[in-house]
Amino acid sequence: MTTTNSTAAVAVSAAGRGTHRGTHRGPIRRIIAGSLLTGAVLAAVLPLLLFAGAPEALITGSALLGFAAGWAVLALLSTRMTSQPQRWAWVPAAALGATGVGLLATTPDDPALTAAGWVWPPLLLALAVWMGIRVRRSLAAGSGRWLLYPVVAVMATAAVGGAIETVGLASDQRSYAMPGQLYDVGGHRLHLNCTGSGGPTVVLMSGQGGFSASWARIAPAVADTTRVCAYDRAGQGWSEDAPEAQDGVAAATDLHTLLDRAGEQGPYVLVGHSIGGDHAMVYADRYPEQVAGMVLLDATNPYRATAGDVAHAGSPGPVALLPSLTRLGVGRLLPTSFWSALPEPAASQYEAFAASPRGWRNTVDDTATMPALLSQAQGLSTLGSTPLVVLTAAGPHADQVWADAQNRMAALSTNSSHRQTDAPHAGLLDEEDGAAVSVQAIDDTVQAVRTGKNLPPD
Template structure:
């Protein structure tokens, strides 16, 4: 998620600290009640929204940078009761702890795999990744190829985007500055009650307040800063080294507003749809990067992409069964 850009001058920050940091630390919002469940894996308390109902394959969601797993609520509503699913908060994000968080994409894949096993959600998995989550699901698919039924890449990051897109490259320092500014404002209790974060206000009504409140805490922004550095120094290289099976279904859903502003982004999204011989590309005209997931109308296109991957998976499974027979 591209965080709202908030700036404080050095003088104002100094005055705030001198005026009483201890008082402001006490004003950090309390943790809101988690809307899902929490499972301990490798010493981390991982928050997740999950269901084992449905015939499978299991749909697994990787969120964007700093986004809580509630960002997937509209897609999950359509899947609920039909397909098993799991959307989770990576360590430090949302309601999850961060005692010893993974740093490499491979370590994230291993932690996620252990969580799926702990929840009794067997493969095969349809992996759905938004933004940097798209890099992580590609690494998971490379690490556990026998467990993966297909991918849905939602306005996904491309490992070469900083080299090929001047717009994104020039904007990265501002995004990094915004993350840490928001962290310190949260740490000092400075955000106003009406501060918004991306399109979270467009989530289902019962999830807006807890999602907003958790994003007013400093922990998700600290995690975002850590993941931003890992994305830049580790995840891109790890993703470049991945290999996907040539017949693995890959559906790409692109935010039209982003691709219309940045031709390089549009071309890289097309490339993602050609990672295998079984690709599908849907450009959602006018959709923004965050709203693509968090507003019901564009999110329905993600659900359709999941359905497409599931159908292709079942068709392949029937063909394989027929050849064996």
Template structure:
């Protein structure tokens, strides 16, 4: 009987501790959000279908290099350091998709076509000089297909940075396909976002050095704004991939396919060597298949990079951008 009483007391104490921790987290989150509201946006805003979207535009003259972010709550911050390093003799343009960082969510569905329409409207409103060179990382690389299909006359070149391959089931075994497409635990992350844990989990998403100090301060501070829209994009991922797979040509638009070359890039989340080798081989085949999107394409291997080439070897992307600008400028 005494044992039962002690068990009940211990359980009550644990529940009380959990409750107090949740309340402390909730208060911490509300204070953090209040502080984050005072962070001044680094770019400008334009009205896109009754909601404001945020973009960072630098340089002058054409062409305009347009950066499209991966499935990522960091939005334009993933390109921030690269934009600073590129010449100002042409225009560079990064932005936050609807609901990410400083961009309002709006009412449009998270389809590939609608995201392309929003980007095009934003470019028009910002008066970014045409033509455009699209640079898309991962999920953002897949989104470039919708833009090229809808606005082909505006696109002078495309650079895919370790881009997702929409028909990945073509190269992956059922086991591996399920593994790489399982997504983030949406319910848990929404819970964590309410009680202050999410901003701690994503505290150092960028490398911990001075070059990324700004990104590491802004991204977690504004995560509460980005989380829901990012998870919403995940909910639409399957349909976006299906639609993107049907867009299988850029015609003769110049295309660079930049591929991560670090063979250890999957070591942290794939322990089985056989499955790891399968993933490496499949990704290599998918990246080579992307070359078939254009009759004028070439592959660039970032030998020391994992999936985030924009962090591991940004100089590879910068050189590819400069080369593409020169290529399309003399045509």
């Protein structure tokens, strides 16, 4: 009888343990899934909504806070609601949360974030390895390990990618020495590289994603006949970042100060490619006495900006996440996305900048300030008889609206030439044939300024 009762008690106990495990096997998986989803959603929502358009440090910091919240939810709910408490999750929650708060509080600039790249990748890798061990020890097989292992693997991959990116940035800095000089324009320094002699001086203004190296085919050819200066707007190439994203007026003020402090003599022939053309138009509107001629190389249509466009920086949307993602080496995984037809070393310089966090940040800033820039470019209503060449490229973007805008820009001067070319938009700078057409347009404008005669026919 005693034996029978003991056997029954053991059976009931075993059944109870089985029921207990069965009860918690489902909830722990749901808690893990819910916690990971919570972290992922918050890591996306906070940067895109609460910190939309903010500097890279704030974007990264807010994303880390989102992930930290997810790990905290896992630690809290698993302890209170299951028999498999995951108290170890407080460690990544604390580590990511503290880092996120630190970034939000200090808002480090690009050099500081780059320097931090020598520290955080090994720490993150160590944390990922430790988390993988804790997952294996604290979760029974079938309790949701398979949900956490991929996340730990992603963290380890991010650490390795971050280390590769940091080493790559250091290598790029050593490999590509800066030509020209930096000049303080008031709180930040801009890069200017001038070659050649004679007048009028030609000033080259890059488009979105470009910088002074983008003119490698054009600047040397123009320097054979006159002085030519390629410069980088704030945040581009070798120039330092401005305290905040700049619209066309701020960039024009910077350029005016830069040329003055560099001792360059105007009036100038402004040459702008893509949105660089719109920047040239804003400069001409602000400083008309400093403009002797202008060449617009497939300039972005400024007339698409309407009265409803905001006059200040707008939200760049998901593209704002790209500088932070690039810190993980994403840009170096897709090198062909930034391939350039420029000659070396300019091609490698362009590719390195385009794939870097600063390159993406520059794209984010240009996207955010685009409405303001285009609206400000519309302020240029006439150039009088100032020599003006409008060069329109071929490509899918060249529809009737684009053609009408190019004609409208050509009508800004009574001494203008509107030319068509088979070269694509980017090819006006980086392809040999397209660059030759651009050089001819610049040379014709320089000669028209020198002689006071009309431009050659289209």
